[in-house]
Amino acid sequence: MAGSDLAEEMSGHTDTEFQVNRRSGPDRLGALLVAIAAAGLVFQPFSLFRANRIVAAKPVWLLSALPPLEAWLVLAVVIAASAILLLRTRPALRLIVCALTLAVLALAVGRSGVFLTPPPNSYARVAPGGSFWIVTFAFSIALADASVRLRMSPLGRLALLALTGGALWLLLWSGAWDSLSILREYANRADVFWREARVHLLLAVGSLAVAAVVGIPLGILCFQVRSIRATLLNSLNILQTIPSMALFGLLIAPLAWIGAHVPGASAIGIAGIGIAPAFVALFAYSLLPMVSNTVAGLQSVPREARDAARGMGMTTWQRFFEVDMPLAFPVVLTGIRIVLVQNLGLAVLAGLIGGGGFGTFVFQGISQTATDLVLLGALPTVALAFAAAIMLDALVEIANPVSVRSAEA
Amino acid sequence: MSPGALFRLVFVVVLVAFLAVPQAFAPVFAPFASNGAPAIYTQSGLLTLTLSHLAMVAVATMAATVVSVGLAILVTRPAGREFLPLSRSIANIGQTFPPVAVLALAVPIFGFGPIPTLIALFLYGLLPIFENTLTGLTTIPPSVQEAARGVGMTALQRLIGVELPLALPLILAGIRLTAVISLGTATIGSTVAARTLGEVIIAGLISNNTAFVLQGGLIVAALAFFIHEGFATLETALARRTRGALLI
Structure with a gap:
């Protein structure tokens, strides 16, 4: 900026x-x-x-x-x-x-x-x-x-x-x-509404959680091992260009196959239709911002801070957990903000492939030309994304060290 | 010829060949079509859909460029400075509106067809360009500004001759972001009857035909790749030129 x-x-x-x-x-x-x-x-x-x-x-x-x-x-x-x-x-x-x-x-x-x-x-x-x-x-x-x-x-x-x-x-x-x-539309389907709300949140937040668990270590690896950084970030970039609707659709077939052939897979809910392809697609889109922000966060740690830590006699692990990670944290948190807001919006597309979420109402409404039903799906989505953005922006600002904050003010 | 350039050339040839004679590629997609379903989408020509898809993205991106560059110029002039902090936070918050929701909310107002898609693409495209233009215009080195003022340039001359050219690489990066996002978002437009490549993907989703989903998705991804590459090349060339000019 x-x-x-x-x-x-x-x-x-x-x-x-x-x-x-x-x-x-x-x-x-x-x-x-x-x-x-x-x-x-x-x-x-x-x-x-x-x-x-x-x-x-x-x-x-x-x-x-x-x-x-x-x-x-x-x-x-x-x-x-x-x-x-x-x-x-x-x-x-x-x-x-x-x-x-x-x-x-x-x-x-x-x-x-x-x-x-x-x-x-x-x-x-x-x-x-x-x-x-x-x-x-x-x-x-x-x-x-x-x-x-x-x-x-x-x-x-x-x-x-x-x-x-x-x-x-x-x-x-x-x-x-x-x-x-x-609200008349809502009254007609109150219990379905809350079920879809739960699915929507599960899709958006759950895929973010998995992406964070996988993406942050991958980002750390990319930062440490320079040779894999370009390859990994480039392949994630290409993944990002696949239109979301197509990625949701393309995952149906492989997941159906896994659900049918891998023992135990269908027991944990992996199937071609429903929530699984949507979850995997959202996870795939979340991975790039998580990995690239972790790398950017670690790159932003000033060399002086690392040198000072080394001078104080801290071990590699101590340096990593007490210097690198805390200083990189605000940038990683920015990545989480990007992913969460993006996922809350993209999860609407799950409605198109029977994955549930607020998209169910949006696409039902569009096909019945029932404006109120579209609004019943779209307004909560917008409100959620909006609230998530304000909340995480505030958290990012709180997490930023004082020096950075005063410089950006 | 470098391997990268060769790869791009082959990629272009394959894409053009596929759009021109899709049936020739039927054997490639046949394994993905479920028992006996056609492997290639024939409801409408893939070439027609691709052109209509691109036209929609181009129109929306151009409109978004004109409006957001204009707005960014406005709020960085002395007369419009009052609006700068607010426009920053609106741009930031506006990004949180999911494209699907923008599309869904535009349908009740503008009906079905290409119009709601164009509106959604336009609205969603404003923000990246606006933000980048703003960054470009507000991070020009003060020494350059002073020099331009020193040689007696008027405010308008400074804008056209100094500020905009220096901000151009960043503005282009914004346009690239918008174009690539719009390319993906336009596919969703087919749920409200706009003629885009999303039609092929939706046909695949409805009839459970992975071959359709795959070809629709691949064409859009290839287009996004080329637009991204094209703009990136232009940006580096321009950045090199401006940096050279600044050193002189």
């Missing part, structure tokens, strides 16, 4: 500019986001109403999607929050205002579901419309911007993530969204 002095010079720039601009005119990012939100509210419906699960949706604008009083209240909240974003206000205030606005929007879209489908009607579906997504997007960006301006510590970001997760859980648990179409 950017050299430390340049990064510092740049952040210095933004600071002075921020202060100069502070005295004159509106907040420019705020203005842009408010314009996006306003365009969303004017040109896109707040909710989509369907008479049943698969017919075309009828757009409903905000003022008719909610009882009049509530609709005007939501509008007033959005306008007041927009005013605060437009002015050059303090980041902490912006953060709180954005969080509150997002909460109001979330409650409002749930209320609109109740309002548009009175209880006896169990066929009609209400889904969030374009303006809900656009306004939510604008305020989420504003929220991200406020947290960047606050320069939150890793622990602060983890706390914010936990709070968001808690709020989301509260919304789902309280039933505020129960009348929305995506």
Whole structure:
């Protein structure tokens, strides 16, 4: 990434500019986001109403999607929050205002579901419309911007993530969204949903764990034995170019053969269809980032540190476990972050070959043109990948030694 | 001719021959076809699918290049500096969106066919190019910047004459990453009825015909290899040239 002095010079720039601009005119990012939100509210419906699960949706604008009083209240909240974003206000205030606005929007879209489908009607579906997504997007960006301006510590970001997760859980648990179409889909298949969620996590995290157990020692070997480094990394690179869908498919035949011919293989679940080919494919894709990041981490250990350790009379093993590994750890952890986020996304493809996971809903939804079912699979996937990225980024920052952290800040 | 170059030449010839007369390769794939199933995909021509696949990747990559290089230039100018920290974190977080999810979310909005695939490829392609352009533009040695300012170049002249050429190898690396990722992601587009090589793979998955999966996968992997190689050659040549220019 950017050299430390340049990064510092740049952040210095933004600071002075921020202060100069502070005295004159509106907040420019705020203005842009408010314009996006306003365009969303004017040109896109707040909710989509369907008479049943698969017919075309009828757009409903905000003022008719909610009882009049509530609709005007939501509008007033959005306008007041927009005013605060437009002015050059303090980041902490912006953060709180954005969080509150997002909460109001979330409650409002749930209320609109109740309002548009009175209880006896169990066929009609209400889904969030374009303006809900656009306004939510604008305020989420504003929220991200406020947290960047606050320069939150890793622990602060983890706390914010936990709070968001808690709020989301509260919304789902309280039933505020129960009348929305995506939760109607969920209610129809609640137990399948949790089974697929477990499979999805098992695929993503399990293959990562195996890749770490195999990949880190391989990386250490590559670092020590220079002659095999190029060969191994190149072959893993080639593996990476095989399109994921094809790799999932290609593993079906060999695994079916192993399941049928190797004694005991089928007992531990190795078979041509189901979870095994997906697991092996994800493992194969995870191997390259694990090996190459271990090598890069070990290469980043300063020669002075090794020399000092040798000077102190540490044995080879002591040097390796007390100097090399701790110093390489942040880079290895970065590799784990890359793999986990990538695996959570790729595991969707398991749905295509009967391997389960959230992909089951995505591909079922696509083949039935049932948008809500697609969302039921895609939204949890995105949320998981997103949470994993924030969590591991914070951990990487915590794991980094102070010197590195201050240089990158 | 070096062994590497010879290997690449043979590889190209085999790929082109396979796309031109796939039936000639039927004996190669026949062992993978399950009892009596055709060994070569004939629903649509492999060449047509390959061209349509490449066209889709090219269009999406070019659009992503124009937009993300433009954005990166914008946030590194004095007027856009305010947006730099945010755009960095958006680019970082945006990478976490799984391509399949982007595709799935685009279908309800844009319907079936090539459009959602193009949108997904475009959106997913923005980030690597943006990130690399940003790195390229922000790591130019201050001495070079000062020299350019010293000889009286205007901001625009500095951008076109100094900053962009120096950042070009990194920008190209970003485009390469995007193109290679898009090539693989485009196969998933066939689940929403885009005409790509994914069609062959899906046909194989549905009819349990490994020969189809293999030929679809191999063509995509070969294309990815050539695009990767082509860009890498260009990057090293350019990097050598800029380094030479800097020394003078």
